[in-house]
Amino acid sequence: MWDFLRLFGRRNIPAVWKQGKVRCIILDDLKYTQPDNYAFIRKKYPDYRDALFGGVSRGLCADLNENDKLIIVSHSSEFGLRYALRTDDFLHYLKLWNLKRIGVLKFHCCNIGERDWLNILGAKMLRDGISFSYISGPCSPGKKGHYYHNIHEGLTYTPGKYKILKGNIPRDFTGTRYVRKNGIQVFPRDPNKPNLFRPFTNN
Numbered sequence: 001m002w003d004f005l006r007l008f009g010r011r012n013i014p015a016v017w018k019q020g021k022v023r024c025i026i027l028d029d030l031k032y033t034q035p036d037n038y039a040f041i042r043k044k045y046p047d048y049r050d051a052l053f054g055g056v057s058r059g060l061c062a063d064l065n066e067n068d069k070l071i072i073v074s075h076s077s078e079f080g081l082r083y084a085l086r087t088d089d090f091l092h093y094l095k096l097w098n099l100k101r102i103g104v105l106k107f108h109c110c111n112i113g114e115r116d117w118l119n120i121l122g123a124k125m126l127r128d129g130i131s132f133s134y135i136s137g138p139c140s141p142g143k144k145g146h147y148y149h150n151i152h153e154g155l156t157y158t159p160g161k162y163k164i165l166k167g168n169i170p171r172d173f174t175g176t177r178y179v180r181k182n183g184i185q186v187f188p189r190d191p192n193k194p195n196l197f198r199p200f201t202n203n
Contacts (some may be wrong), residue, residue, distance in 0.1 A: 019103060019173055020067030024048040025060065027074040027083055027093070040151045041073055051093065052083065061099040066133060066169050069104040076107070078114035078145075087121040094130055101131045101169065104178055108156060110146040113139030113163030122165045123189035132167035134178045135186075139163035 024045035030038040031053050042048055051057050064070060075082040084090035112118060113136070122135050138145045140160025147158045166183035173179065 017069050017176070020069070021047060021064065022069045022071065023061065023064060024071040024073060025051050025097075026054075027051045027072055027081060029053070030073070036151060037149050040149055040154075044154065044156065045071065051097075057093075058096055058098070060097040061094070061102070062097070064099060064102055066101045066103045066131070066171070068102060069106060070099070070102050071106050071108055073108045076109035076112045078111045078117065080117055081109060081112070087117060087124055090121060091124055091128065091130075094125065095128070099130055103133045103169070103171075103173065105132055105135045107135075107137035108147045108149075109137055111138060111141070113137040114141055114145055118163055118165060119184075119186060120189070122167060122186035126168055126186065126188035127191060131169050133169040133171050133173075134167065134183060135165040136162045136178070 022045060024041060024047065026038070026041060026048065029052060030041070031050060049057070049060050051060070061070060072081075074084070080086060081090060084093060107113070107118070118135055118137050122132070125132060125135075138147055138158040138160055139162060140158070144160030145158065146160075147156070149156050162177065164177065164183045165186045166180060167186055168188075170180065
């Protein structure tokens with residue numbers, strides 16, 4: 001604990017979500033590669049779905065709306081998620097899950113907000129008719145931008161900062177970080193605008 005505080009400072013414990021449902025989607029192979037973390041996430045978020053190994057994934061988010069929070073758990077870097085490296089890949093999942101409106105789309109994914117991946121995703125969601133109030137994810141560089149599941153204390157957190165983006169459903173979730181003054185506004189992406197964020201030139 002002393003090493004953690006020396007390196008990162010005191011943890012910011014997230015507020016309990018009281019506005020609506022909290023659904024967690026595991027978009028990774030934690031079931032087989034990190035079974036302890038997988039069991040912890042299942043216990044912490046009873047309304048969880050395993051998108052890769054949980055059977056049928058179509059329509060997973062059809063019942064969510066602007067009062068709810070959708071949490072995505074995945075290994076990642078500043079360039080994208082392990083199983084959705086491009087924003088178009090993740091957008092495909094959202095459409096498969098039939099997500100239309102969401103209050104908060106939160107990524108429990110290391111360094112995902114460090115570059116422009118979240119910004120481009122938000123712009124493409126608005127372009128394709130998926131409405132949201134906020135998108136967020138860790139944005140600090142290096143280990144400060146990692147996302148931790150502390151099994152012993154029952155906590156999930158990042159020691160660094162969050163990037164918070166505002167969408168087209170204006171509202172404040174009082175008592176949380178998701179208020180309009182904290183966010184960066186996102187606008188719909190021009191349908192004719194080429195993809196500028198491509199980790200590989202052949203994608």
